[in-house]
Amino acid sequence: MQQVISVWVRDPRIRKNDFWHAYIDYEICLHTDSVCFTKKISSVRRRYSEFVWLRQKLQANSMLMVQLPELPPKNPFFSLNNAQQITERMKGLQRFLEQILHNPLLLSDSCLHLFLQSQLSVSKMQACAAGKTHYSVAQAVQGCGLRRFHSEEDLQKDLNMSCDSDSDSSECRDPELPIKDLTINKVESTASLDLMGSSQEETLSYSSGSS
Secondary structure (H helix, E strand, O other): OOOOEEEEEEEEEEEEOOOOEEEEEEEEEEEOOOOOOEEEEEEEEHHHHHHHHHHHHHHHOOOOOOOOOOOOOOOOOOOOOOOOHHHHHHHHHHHHHHHOOOOOOOHHHHHHHHHHHHHOOOOHHHHHEEEEEEEEHHHHOOOOOOOOOOOOOHHHHHOOOOOOOOOOOOOOOOOOOOOHHOOEEEOOOOOOOOOOOOOOOOOEOOOOOOO
């Protein structure tokens, strides 16, 4: 029987730490019956720079044996207030993940699993994949909060139970807002998984295309 791996990139949200610096992150929802994943349903939030990190790690770990798909290009004129630009980037990120998940060789990469199914920062993902943390990849994945859904239609219906990666796994955020109603939410600098302590994300300026 053919195994299914479904992924959605959705719900862009502006994150702001101070008046001058902000970025956008996206919810990544995964639903699968593949034996490659111990966790069949998950939801995390990632930003563009983390996608860039993932691609670099997958390319290095595959020792150039795999031609990786391209990410949507950086745009020096990318605006956090431009709904069309945000939507185009979001669709490009989803296409990137869909192509990645169709490659059996890449499905064995720990960095991919941590990216898709843990709330670890880039530095902690890298350390965990290298075996330099007191918790394993499987523990990091299982420690991430669940958002239960069964189809893309359910994603649109059940918006109240979507857990934010900037929150503890027991906390859930408000219902999804349309892109035009994106609100600026201040990131809790002390939010984290219980098993790893606090982590702090880097921020980029409003004018940066790597948000």
